[in-house]
Amino acid sequence: MTNRMFNVLFLCTGNSARSILAEAILNQEGKGRFRGYSAGSRPKGQVHPLALRELQTLGYDAQAATSKSWDVFAQQDAPRMDFIFTVCDSAAGEACPVWIGHPITAHWGIEDPAAVEGTEIEKARAFAQAARFLKNRITAFVNLPMQSIDRMALEHHLHQIGMMEGTTNTHAWPA
Numbered sequence: 001m002t003n004r005m006f007n008v009l010f011l012c013t014g015n016s017a018r019s020i021l022a023e024a025i026l027n028q029e030g031k032g033r034f035r036g037y038s039a040g041s042r043p044k045g046q047v048h049p050l051a052l053r054e055l056q057t058l059g060y061d062a063q064a065a066t067s068k069s070w071d072v073f074a075q076q077d078a079p080r081m082d083f084i085f086t087v088c089d090s091a092a093g094e095a096c097p098v099w100i101g102h103p104i105t106a107h108w109g110i111e112d113p114a115a116v117e118g119t120e121i122e123k124a125r126a127f128a129q130a131a132r133f134l135k136n137r138i139t140a141f142v143n144l145p146m147q148s149i150d151r152m153a154l155e156h157h158l159h160q161i162g163m164m165e166g167t168t169n170t171h172a173w174p175a
Helices: 018-029 049-058 070-074 120-142 151-162
Strands: 006-012 034-040 083-086 104-107
Touching: 006 018, 006 070, 018 034, 018 049, 018 120, 034 070, 049 120, 083 151, 104 151, 120 151
Parallel strands: 006 034, 006 083, 083 104
Antiparallel strands: none
16 A cells, blocks of 8 residues: 555445544544545435534534435545445445445444434433544554555454444454
8 A cells, every 4th residue: 555545435324423423533633644435325314413513522624524325435436435434233234335446344333322312411422432432443543554554454453443442343344
């Protein structure tokens, strides 16, 4: 792998919370080496307000965040992805589009903060926790030695990152 910009797509079913959080976090933490995108298999069509609030609280830019279908990134004129990470278990189990260029994939499942019921404080806490888990994974990812690691070792590291604190991952990502 060379010293260049890497495109990363975060997938979730609704593309309203976890994948949106991951996209915004990577775009800042990636320090110009990584460009984050997000999409969903069945997008909600709007970003969850608590995801936007959490990103704002943490100082991440989410002004361009939109909920969109993963089909947008399977088109010929779409950015070519180097990495694709599923962040919810249901999206990991779905039949994905064929991705141009054979990107490296991994499953980084965490609980859906948008599914939490309870008080506003409990809901906000769930979004804060999801953002923390994603930031920890993204920090580990962007610090991998991309220039000096082969594909097999990289895939192993990405799987290990997906098993970090907060994982819902109880299975290996299919090759």
